[in-house]
Amino acid sequence: MSAQRENLASDVLIIGGGLSGAMLAAQLLRQPGQRRVLIVEPRRELGRGEAYSATHLGHTLNGNAARMSVDPDNADDLTAWLGHFIAAGGWPESAEQQVPVAELFAPRGLFGVYARQRLAEAEAIGSQQGSKLEHVQAEALDLTVGEQGVSVSLADGRTLRATRAVLATGMFAAARTTRLSDNALNTAAVDPWDIQAMQSIDADGRVVIIGSGLTMVDAVVSLQAAGHRGLIEVFSRHGLLPHERRQPPAWEDFLATDPTLRSPLQLLRALRGQCRTAQQQGIDWQAPLDTVRVHIARLWSQASERHKRQFVRHVRPWWESHHHRSPPQGAALLARLVEEGRLRIHAASLQGVEIGVDGQPVVTLRFRGQALVERLTAAALINSTGIEYDWRRVARSLPQNLLQRRLVQPGPLALGIAADEGGAVLDAEGQVSRRLFAMGPPLRGLWWESTAVTDVALQAKALALRLAGAGD
Ligand SMILES: Cc1cc2nc3c(=O)[nH]c(=O)nc-3n(C[C@H](O)[C@H](O)[C@H](O)COP(=O)(O)OP(=O)(O)OC[C@H]3O[C@@H](n4cnc5c(N)ncnc54)[C@H](O)[C@@H]3O)c2cc1C
Incomplete structure (x- = not known):
């Protein structure tokens, strides 16, 4: 080619x-x-x-095989492909997930x-x-x-x-903000997926991760694979971790039956109501949430600029952590590290990065709701602030x-x-x-x-x- x-x-x-x-x-x-x-x-x-x-x-993928087909006319395409691949001896580790092929996170x-x-x-x-x-x-x-x-x-x-x-x-x-000195964030930061580079970090040293989305989950998986044993401190503006993706049952497509919902705040209220109803019935809140996805493009493209801004300002952090959910393996690792006291999540915004005299990155952070900034030295810094x-x-x-x-x-x-x-x-x-x-x-x-x-x-x-x- x-x-x-x-x-x-x-x-x-x-x-x-x-x-x-x-x-x-x-x-x-x-x-x-x-x-x-x-x-x-x-x-x-x-x-x-x-x-x-x-x-x-x-x-891994953040959705199971049933959700990740590249054929829009055949939702089972990846499941079928994976089934053949595994039957031919490929990916033997898939057995550890103990679920049918359609539910595997590949x-x-x-x-x-x-x-x-x-x-x-x-x-x-x-x-x-x-x-x-x-x-x-x-x-x-x-x-x-x-x-x-x-x-x-x-x-x-x-x-x-x-x-x-x-x-x-x-x-x-993501672009660096002008406040971050001399590209220090990029020069000091370790690639979230580079396990080999992480092997040269002090295994007991503190690692700081900026950003708490799915790239952060990957970074923690990489650190674990590299043998890191020290404290991991995660900082993001809202301090929200992605929820774990479960396999919820089907739920009525409430947006299809109520086309009047327009503003993001109306949508959020209606969705929260549906989630509460589900939970009262002993059903996972992810069931109603997952019905919203097919309507997002329509709702967004029809929304006024004011409503779009409202969504980005007020709903986005919530949407990111609830909709862009973590694969179960990553979520389980994070939960374990939090329980062991090895991973802490903070709501704080990054103000700057410098390289200290000993060559270690020093980050300056402003914690949410506080005026004072704090400086923190880390053995390594990982930038998972996402996309520009x-x-x-x-x-x-x-x-x-x-x-x-x-x-x-x-x-x-x-x-x-x-x-x-x-x-x-x-x-x-x-x-x-x-x-x-x-x-x-x-x-x-x-x-x-x-x-x-x-x-x-x-x-x-x-x-x-x-x-x-x-x-x-
Ligand atoms: C780490 C990561 C994990 C993800 N996991 C999932 C997941 O589990 N499930 C899911 O649904 N989605 C996931 N996504 C979303 C993912 O971006 C999309 O699924 C998909 O990769 C988008 O494909 P793309 O080709 O549009 O973009 P990209 O994958 O970003 O590819 C764009 C390509 O364009 C090339 N390019 C850019 N500029 C130029 C240029 N000037 N000249 C020539 N080439 C250029 C780049 O080299 C790149 O290869 C993930 C994204 C990332 C980054």
Whole structure:
């Protein structure tokens, strides 16, 4: 799949070959007709991105196999694939979970194998009708749009041309705030997934983790695997840990029967009421919560800007910890460490990071509700503060060039970029592009939830149909 020639031309050029780019290519190759698809992706393997490049078995999906199919028409696709994989002797450790295949939480690296296999199958189907996929292993730096199509310049000096291009660039690591001195947070921080690097941390030393979401759970799993025995202190603005994902029973889709709910606070009140009713009946509160997911895109896209802001300000921390739940293995490890007094969670905001005289990171924190700041020295620091969705703050060539060329504009609340409902991007004047499209995390502002496997799978199919149906 590697492209050696200069100045390749294609029908669809996809920038980014993580799960979004790979699944879009797979859907395009399955469409009738002959087409040439190029994916520009610096990683060696397509379909993995950051999430599915994981190599440690403890870094698992946050949903069970029944929830993670890449085929929007077949929810059992991953379950069936995993069943065959395990029956053939793969992933013997799955037996430890003692649940049916559909309820297994698979390692993310294994999910990457599954996604790659589905892409290879689509490639084989496509080649029967003369379609072709090529992987150009490079970073795209700039893009221009002309009458005939798009032109993409790469870091290695090549230029690629295509009738249409799709931005499937995924998520960008959170930007540092200006108060953090000299990039110290990044230079001092250990990668949350780098177990080897963690082996060189003082095993009994205090580790500070900034951010308390799912990346923090992965970081704790990594520390444990690296043999760390000391205190882990987790700091986040609200001090909320992700809840454990359980397997709740079905619950009535109350939003489908009450389309009047509009404001985020109305929604929250109604949802809390449903959760209370469930608990009074001895049913897990996660059952009503899980019915909300399918309505989020509709509710968000219909909401006024005021309601969107209200949601981000008041509901988001609650939504993040209740909806983006932790896989049971990670949650059990955290619960055990909390019980043993080895893990503490604090509500505090990071004010700065410095490197002390002995080379150890020193963090300055302001605890919630307190005026005073505290300084704390750690053996190591892990940054799990998440994602920067505002492209204006992403210090990477492609987003900056696209903004400067006025080919894109920030999306609602500056989350990602603006696009129509089918993923065609809006330029700075609000014109819908015929040539440039986007999918996945860049459309966060359009759909709010636009990142998970199921979001990506649905968008890939819809966009492939649109692109396959478009003329020149
Ligand atoms: C650690 C982690 C764990 C996750 N776990 C889950 C989970 O359990 N379940 C779930 O549903 N979702 C999970 N997610 C969400 C996950 O992001 C999506 O499932 C999926 O990976 C999104 O795919 P993507 O291709 O849009 O983005 P990414 O995976 O971020 O891939 C984008 C790709 O674009 C490439 N790229 C960016 N800019 C350029 C450029 N200029 N030129 C060329 N290439 C470029 C990057 O190299 C990258 O490979 C997780 C995310 C992370 C980060």
